[in-house]
Amino acid sequence: xxxxFYKYQGTGNDFVMIDNRKGVFPKDNTELVSFLCDxxxxxxxxxxxxxxxxxxxxxxxxxxxxxxRQSTMCGNGGRCIVAFANFLGxxxxxxxxxxxxxxxxxxxxxxxxxxxxxxxQEIMEKSNSLFLDTGSPHHVQLVDGLKDFDVPKEGxxxxxxxxxxxxxxxxxxxxxxxxxxxxxxxxxGVEDETYSCGTGVTxxxxxxxxxxxxxxxxxxxxxxxxxxxxxxxxxxxxxxxxWLTGPAKxxxxxEINVAS
Numbered sequence: 001x002x003x004x005f006y007k008y009q010g011t012g013n014d015f016v017m018i019d020n021r022k023g024v025f026p027k028d029n030t031e032l033v034s035f036l037c038d039x040x041x042x043x044x045x046x047x048x049x050x051x052x053x054x055x056x057x058x059x060x061x062x063x064x065x066x067x068x069r070q071s072t073m074c075g076n077g078g079r080c081i082v083a084f085a086n087f088l089g090x091x092x093x094x095x096x097x098x099x100x101x102x103x104x105x106x107x108x109x110x111x112x113x114x115x116x117x118x119x120x121q122e123i124m125e126k127s128n129s130l131f132l133d134t135g136s137p138h139h140v141q142l143v144d145g146l147k148d149f150d151v152p153k154e155g156x157x158x159x160x161x162x163x164x165x166x167x168x169x170x171x172x173x174x175x176x177x178x179x180x181x182x183x184x185x186x187x188x189g190v191e192d193e194t195y196s197c198g199t200g201v202t203x204x205x206x207x208x209x210x211x212x213x214x215x216x217x218x219x220x221x222x223x224x225x226x227x228x229x230x231x232x233x234x235x236x237x238x239x240x241x242x243w244l245t246g247p248a249k250x251x252x253x254x255e256i257n258v259a260s
Contacts, residue, residue, distance in 0.1 A: 003258050005036070005043060007251040008084055010076035010113075012195025012225020014251065016043050017084045020050040020062075030068035032258060037066035043256065046187070046194050049077050051084060057096040057103060059085055065189025073101040073135025075198020075244050079113040082106045083248035101135045114245040117202050121238035123210045130207040134242075137168040138203035142213075146174040146182055151193040155186020171200045173208070179216040181208055183223055195225030202244050205230035 003025070006017040016036050018025050026032060036042045047065050054060035061081050065071045078099060085091045086108050095106040105116040117134055124131040129141040139158055143149055155170040162168075167188040174182050183204050185197040205219035209232075218231040228246040232239050 001258055002255050004253070004255050006084060006087075006253045007043060007045065008080040008248060009225075009251055010079045010196065010198065010248040011223050011228055011246055013074075013076035013080075013197060014045045014195075015074075015077050015080050016045045016048040017081065018048065018050050019084075019088060020052050021059075023052075025050055028070065032068075033064045034066065034068035035258070036256070037064075037068075043254075046190050047071070047074060047077055049074075049081050049084075051081055051088075051090075054098050057098045058091050059097050061097055061099045063100065065187075067189050067191070069189065070100075071136070071189050073099050073118070073199055075115060075117065075135065075200075075202055076196055076246075076248075077198070078104060078106070078115045079198060079244065079246065079248045082108055082113045082115065083111070083250070087250060099135075108248075111247055111249060112245065113248045114243050115198070117199070117242040117244055119238060119240050120206055120242065123207060125211075130211065131168070132203050132206060134199045134202040134206070136199040137163070138200055139163070139168045139170045140204050140207040141170070141172055143172045143174060146172055146184060149184065151184045151186050155193065156191070159186060159188055159191075169197060169200055169203075171197070171204050173204055175208070175213060176222065179214050179218065180220040180222065181205075181214075183221055185223070193224075196223035196228070198228070198244050201228050202230050202242060206232065206239050206242070209234065
């Protein structure tokens with residue numbers, strides 16, 4: 001089967017995009033997804049995303065990690081699929097779509113995508129870290145010497161040692177200014193450091209506000225792949241109107257022969 005695909009990246013977090021409105025992609029084919037995401041034998045990506053029809057919204061997002069398994073919400077993937085839908089002419093500037101964690105609103109303007117994330121009711125405090133779910137589970141931990149920190153090694157220790165087989169994404173953070181933080185993330189499913197993680201930087205922004213490291217509700221995040229911004233509203237019930245903003249770009253498009 002000849003499969004048409006598009007490659008998108010959002011601050012270095014890269015995805016294989018498939019227009020699956022006609023249902024041509026074989027669902028839950030772990031080996032196929034893993035092959036397409038392989039950086040030596042396939043296209044190469046942190047994950048694969050299907051754009052599908054939905055009766056209640058502009059489209060549906062189905063996300064797979066590079067290990068081939070369907071996963072929880074991906075923030076940068078959500079921003080990239082908005083750019084993809086805009087490229088296909090499905091949507092204009094204001095968008096709604098359904099993902100595994102529910103309905104999302106988004107907007108796009110000159111390649112910059114703002115995505116509304118799900119509300120967060122609880123942030124759990126641990127001895128030297130915080131844990132919260134921003135559509136995907138996230139461990140947030142301040143460290144010294146982030147630039148030279150061994151993220152793959154230390155991230156894997158925490159991902160398996162504390163959170164078990166189901167695991168959590170692990171974010172290591174240092175503070176650059178009152179409203180700016182640097183973040184490096186170990187992602188489960190990829191099982192390595194990625195250049196950026198949208199749900200991760202969202203978790204970091206909320207965790208740093210919760211812990212008093214910043215008093216701003218508009219937080220700038222630097223990742224190895226680029227800059228993102230998270231804004232939100234704090235309330236006694238948690239955090240609402242959480243928006244993740246940054247660039248999402250088409251890298252290339254092509255076709256690949258795969259077993260049907």
